[in-house]
Amino acid sequence: PAGHVNPTTGGGIAGAAYAGTYAGEQAVRAISEGDVSEEALWHYNERVMDHFGARYAGLDVYNVLSTAVDVDDLMGLLASLPGEKLAEALYSGTTSFGPTLLAKTAKDSFGYWGQILHFYKTKNLADELMEHYARYPRRPEALDVWQEQRDALMDDIYEVTGADPKY
Numbered sequence: 001p002a003g004h005v006n007p008t009t010g011g012g013i014a015g016a017a018y019a020g021t022y023a024g025e026q027a028v029r030a031i032s033e034g035d036v037s038e039e040a041l042w043h044y045n046e047r048v049m050d051h052f053g054a055r056y057a058g059l060d061v062y063n064v065l066s067t068a069v070d071v072d073d074l075m076g077l078l079a080s081l082p083g084e085k086l087a088e089a090l091y092s093g094t095t096s097f098g099p100t101l102l103a104k105t106a107k108d109s110f111g112y113w114g115q116i117l118h119f120y121k122t123k124n125l126a127d128e129l130m131e132h133y134a135r136y137p138r139r140p141e142a143l144d145v146w147q148e149q150r151d152a153l154m155d156d157i158y159e160v161t162g163a164d165p166k167y
Helices: 013-032 043-066 071-080 083-091 099-108 110-134 140-161
Strands: none
Touching (some): 043 110
């Protein structure tokens, strides 16, 4: 089913299993209540968005970005960063660095500041998109407005990433 595949790994078994469970549960509820209208089945959409849909939408922003990033530039940026120190900081649960490491990282990554800013802007848009998905409409009548807002965010994402629209 659409939207049930993790856009960064291609995995979809868990998403499909949850979606199937949610669909079955909602169908049973709707049938037992004698109302199989779109409104009665809508809770399925909410559950998918609450559980993994918003997260997958946010991850997909990085998938979009990857289609527009020059691999050589990315490899150069990664090589300029203190990988071991970053890994240690992330592993220990902190991302705070001392002034010496910050200065060295800034100096070593000098030619890549544009890419770093590009990634930062992309990350902010991914966060905005996830926040938007967290406000997924609770009723079908509100979907059109929600989709228009989502499409505007996606336009911003394509503009910032430089990627061609894929949807």
